[in-house]
Each structure stands twice: as C-alpha cells, then as structure tokens.
Amino acid sequence: MNPNTTAVILVGYQNDYFAKDGILRGVIEDPTSVDSVLAASVDFIRAVADTGMMIISTPIVLTPDYRAMANPVGILNTIKESGAFKAGTVGAQTIPEILEFGDRIEYVSGKVGFNAFSNTALGDVLMERGITDVLVAGMVTSLCIDSTGRAAYERGYDVTILSNCTSARTPTEHEFFCDNVFPLYGRATTTDLILAEFAETAA
DSSP states (O other), rough: OOOGGEEEEEOOBBBBSSHHHHTTTGGGGHHHHHHHHHHHHHHHHHHHHTTTTTTEOOOOOOOOOOOTTSOOOOHHHHHHHHHBTTTGGGSSSSHHHHTTGGGGGGEEOBEEEETTTSSSSSHHHHHHTTEEEEEEEEEEEIIIHHHHHHHHHTTOOEEEEEEEEEEOHHHHHHHHHHIGGGTTTTTEEEEEEEEHHHHHHOO
C-alpha cells in the first residue's frame, strides 16, 4: 500500500459522538471504547501527517428541521429526536483533537446519512487525487463505517476498515462486522499493521 495513493476517511469525528457530554455517546454500550477510538485515530493521523496520504473528514451536519430525515428509523431516529448533529450547535462541530491538525485534514461536507459518498463530493475528491486505497475510521462500525466502506468498494477502491479506530453499539457487534462482514468487500485491520505496510513500501 502506497500512502501517496491512499486516503483515510474520517467519519463522525464530532462532539455529539466523541465529547464526554456528547448526545450520542450513550448509544455505545462501552463509552470507554469511544475514547480508545479517538486516541488511536489521533495517533494514526499524527503518524501519517508527514506522508502523502490524503486525510478527509466527512462530518454529518443536519438542518434544524431535519428535513433530510423525513422518515428516520433506528439510530437516525435517535439523532433526530435528540437533536444531534444540528447545524450551528457545538455537538455538530468537529472534535478539538481532530481540529488540531488544521488544514492537513480536508473536509468534505454534505453528509446527511450513513454513506459518506452520498450527497457529497467525496468521490470526485478521491478521483482527482488518483486514490486507489481507502481506509475508513470513525463511528459507528455497523452503520456509517460499513455503508461508507461498501460504497467505496462499489466505486472500485481497495477498502480497509481500521478496526481499532471504529466502535459499534456493542463489542459483539463490532467483532462480528470486523470478522464476518468487512472481509466480504475488503478487510479490517489495525493501524499498527497499516503503518508496517507503509514502512515496507518505503523500504
């Protein structure tokens, strides 16, 4: 894997998920896993910041009337009822630990559902840079991460889910997707192994 043709897509790194008082932090059975995901993600970004890897954040920001969610179900209904990711709120803002990387991270707006490619320019951005490999990180493993990973695969990218940079509603759910679902269209592996692959490419 070559960092120069690789992009990491950061999904949902916003206060409503990652802040201690985040509205949606409670949807994760083990909140400490959210802290672990953020720490691993920041470490990975720091490790690749000086490489040619593209780092993209795809926040979900919704209008106050939630018009993008006319008939929401499941977690989308939870988002609407709780007022999460509402434009103009602190909860919708990017978590400070990610903001610290400044313009090293490129932001692609427009995400209003699970799939980071839907209603956004993400596909065009990746194509313009000649990206061949996509890494996916963020929240939640079984929803936005899976949906975005599948969409990337369908567009011809080699897909890797960063398993230590994602979390699901339960540990069992996370393990199931990493072991049984992601291998159907890509793979799930840790950031340490990815960095080792980059080191081999550079050698």
